[in-house]
Amino acid sequence: MPKMAESVLGLDIGSSKISSVVCELPQPQEVIIRGLGRSATTGLDETGITDEDGLSQSILRSVQRATRAASVKPGRVVVGLPTFGTRFVINSGVLSLQHVSGLVQAEDVTQCLKRAMQVVRHPHEIMVHGSSIETLLDGHPVDTPIGKAGRQLEITARVIFSDQNMVDSITRIVKNLGFYVAGLSCDQFGAGAACLSDAERQYGALLIDIGGKWTRASLFQKGTLVLGSVMPVGGHRITQDIAQCLRIPISDAERVKIKYGHVLPFVIPDGDIIPGIPSDGRPRDIRRRILAEVIRARVRETLALVRKKLRHVDMSGFPVIIAGGGSAIPGLGILASEIFEAPVRLGIHPQFHHTIRNPEDHVAVGVVLYGMKTGAIQVAQHPTTQRWWQRAWG
Numbered sequence: 161m162p163k164m165a166e167s168v169l170g171l172d173i174g175s176s177k178i179s180s181v182v183c184e185l186p187q188p189q190e191v192i193i194r195g196l197g198r199s200a201t202t203g204l205d206e207t208g209i210t211d212e213d214g215l216s217q218s219i220l221r222s223v224q225r226a227t228r229a230a231s232v233k234p235g236r237v238v239v240g241l242p243t244f245g246t247r248f249v250i251n252s253g254v255l256s257l258q259h260v261s262g263l264v265q266a267e268d269v270t271q272c273l274k275r276a277m278q279v280v281r282h283p284h285e286i287m288v289h290g291s292s293i294e295t296l297l298d299g300h301p302v303d304t305p306i307g308k309a310g311r312q313l314e315i316t317a318r319v320i321f322s323d324q325n326m327v328d329s330i331t332r333i334v335k336n337l338g339f340y341v342a343g344l345s346c347d348q349f350g351a352g353a354a355c356l357s358d359a360e361r362q363y364g365a366l367l368i369d370i371g372g373k374w375t376r377a378s379l380f381q382k383g384t385l386v387l388g389s390v391m392p393v394g395g396h397r398i399t400q401d402i403a404q405c406l407r408i409p410i411s412d413a414e415r416v417k418i419k420y421g422h423v424l425p426f427v428i429p430d431g432d433i434i435p436g437i438p439s440d441g442r443p444r445d446i447r448r449r450i451l452a453e454v455i456r457a458r459v460r461e462t463l464a465l466v467r468k469k470l471r472h473v474d475m476s477g478f479p480v481i482i483a484g485g486g487s488a489i490p491g492l493g494i495l496a497s498e499i500f501e502a503p504v505r506l507g508i509h510p511q512f513h514h515t516i517r518n519p520e521d522h523v524a525v526g527v528v529l530y531g532m533k534t535g536a537i538q539v540a541q542h543p544t545t546q547r548w549w550q551r552a553w554g
């Protein structure tokens with residue numbers, strides 16, 4: 161068997177499932193999936209970690225499935241952190257430039273960025289990300305100010321906080337499983353790497369990730385995440401609505417949602433019946449159109465909430481991309497394009513269709529792609545895995 165190139169584990173700790181992906185990295189920005197594993201999440205809910213041992217067992221099960229399938233255990237892991245406790249802050253720092261040369265120095269940029277990242281941290285928080293999203297020199301946007309003449313530098317930074325105890329616990333768990341933590345990432349970066357093209361990240365796109373207990377709206381522009389919003393509502397809430405409105409157990413509600421769910425009641429023929437669902441102790445037939453009406457109400461409210469949160473942002477011309485397990489409900493794209501009055505695409509970007517087959521694995525693969533992009537994962541060019549044209553043309 162040919163020797164495998166470097167590998168790394170991508171781990172997405174979601175509120176409903178933990179997804180592990182063993183990725184082979186033949187060269188920068190290319191991943192080959194060698195093994196996939198999933199397990200139901202335990203020990204974690206929307207209030208944080210409730211049972212560290214339970215969570216550790218869930219992570220272990222997911223990781224073991226992926227490493228067995230791949231027949232290899234990578235040494236490094238990139239972790240997509242749970243959404244609980246995530247807080248985005250955009251802040252600006254200003255610096256008067258006083259260097260005798262009149263030109264901006266590297267230290268000026270560092271100092272100005274530090275000021276931009278001086279954001280008040282709540283006592284239980286840890287900063288998991290901080291970087292600049294816009295630089296102005298004397299009021300004019302510049303890509304790199306270093307070496308340019310100017311009197312005032314202003315940097316706008318994006319700072320992301322997470323829950324300190326949760327990050328500590330997760331780091332401990334994956335270290336105890338024998339991994340070196342190469343990077344900790346937020347869902348938004350992983351989803352952005354797997355679901356958007358470079359052009360979409362550059363010219364503007366809204367990414368909505370509908371998960372189990374959370375929905376995340378992320379606005380990408382100028383190649384980066386410029387705005388993030390997190391809402392405590394997702395696929396679980398839809399299941400709860402179905403259980404409550406149709407008076408059926410949660411487990412049946414989840415099953416009928418996945419098997420018969422739809423977002424557009426008017427496309428369901430009136431006579432479509434879901435037979436024999438236990439309700440109040442007796443099997444009962446349920447009209448599929450009624451199920452779709454329940455689902456539509458919650459999905460509409462969730463998407464309207466996203467729209468409301470971003471009402472101050474000019475998104476005209478931006479495509480909307482919807483990802484996560486919740487994006488699998490048929491008809492969602494049509495409803496979303498009505499609400500956002502924009503073109504809508506579902507799930508991972510077509511360039512990764514051959515790599516990521518299941519929309520629920522987008523973050524696990526995306527955090528590895530993101531790790532390569534940021535340099536958290538260094539990938540050596542492997543001569544044996546170079547493409548023929550690279551060998552031919554250097």
Ligand SMILES: Nc1ncnc2c1ncn2[C@@H]1O[C@H](COP(=O)(O)OP(=O)(O)OP(=O)(O)O)[C@@H](O)[C@H]1O
Pocket residue numbers: 173174175176177178242243370371372373374375394395396399414417418421484485486487488489490520
């Ligand atoms: N075919 C489907 N139709 C409808 N809903 C689906 C389907 N497949 C999965 N889901 C729903 O997607 C949700 C899980 O999505 P996902 O795996 O993206 O969540 P997660 O990453 O674990 O959670 P989070 O992102 O909130 O932390 C569940 O509520 C599940 O019921």
Ligand SMILES: [Mg+2]
Pocket residue numbers: 174175347371372484523
């Ligand atoms: Mg998720």
